[in-house]
Ligand SMILES: Nc1ncnc2c1ncn2[C@@H]1O[C@H](COP(=O)(O)OP(=O)(O)OP(=O)(O)O)[C@@H](O)[C@H]1O
């Protein structure tokens with residue numbers, strides 16, 4: 001049984017008379033513990049797909065099961081529960097709050113989840129340590145480099161022990177060296193903690209960190225590429 005199981009997924013938008021099929025007949029099954037990438041041209045539906053996988057949006061067609069539980073018909077409040085319990089998000093632009101320290105940024109979602117102070121502090125410090133930022137906890141985002149800010153965002157995503165990390169162009173705002181650094185953190189989270197990772201990227205070098213690449217074209221899966229690890233040496 002796949003952890004994330006999407007069958008015949010469609011997502012259309014209607015703007016007046018014009019209908020856009022952002023996704024069509026998408027079948028994707030991602031196993032627990034996999035690390036996969038999604039590539040495709042701008043407008044091919046990558047973010048739309050990731051938002052559905054992350055229960056931020058619902059498909060207009062098809063079925064989606066997480067751990068055998070149907071989610072395609074759930075209400076917003078239930079979707080929010082699933083997000084809180086299973087999923088951590090990482091975005092291209094970090095989305096850190098500028099007036100909060102690194103640790104406070106990591107703690108924020110834990111506050112919303114009702115975690116108590118002492119446990120919150122422990123979890124957020126552990127998460128920051130896991131991304132190599134133990135000595136930057138009190139820094140504001142403006143006092144951190146781009147790569148460090150993305151590491152804070154990753155710490156925020158892992159602090160509540162999610163089963164899955166979803167990342168939309170996590171290295172898109174970073175230089176290639178810093179991007180590789182973020183990928184080695186993803187690799188470690190995937191291998192050591194068994195976190196399932198689904199990332200969207202425009203960069204092939206980054207996509208090769210996954211074991212599979214789903215290529216999207218005009219809202220459809222054009223091809224599923226298996227990554228030969230020995231060739232890519234990743
Ligand atoms: N809210 C919306 N209303 C109408 N159309 C939308 C909406 N969101 C996305 N679309 C359309 O759906 C298609 C897919 O968009 P999506 O954002 O998923 O592309 P993408 O592959 O992530 O592109 P990029 O690489 O530029 O981020 C596009 O044609 C877009 O215009």
Ligand SMILES: [Mg+2]
Pocket residue numbers: 046047048
């Ligand atoms: Mg996008």
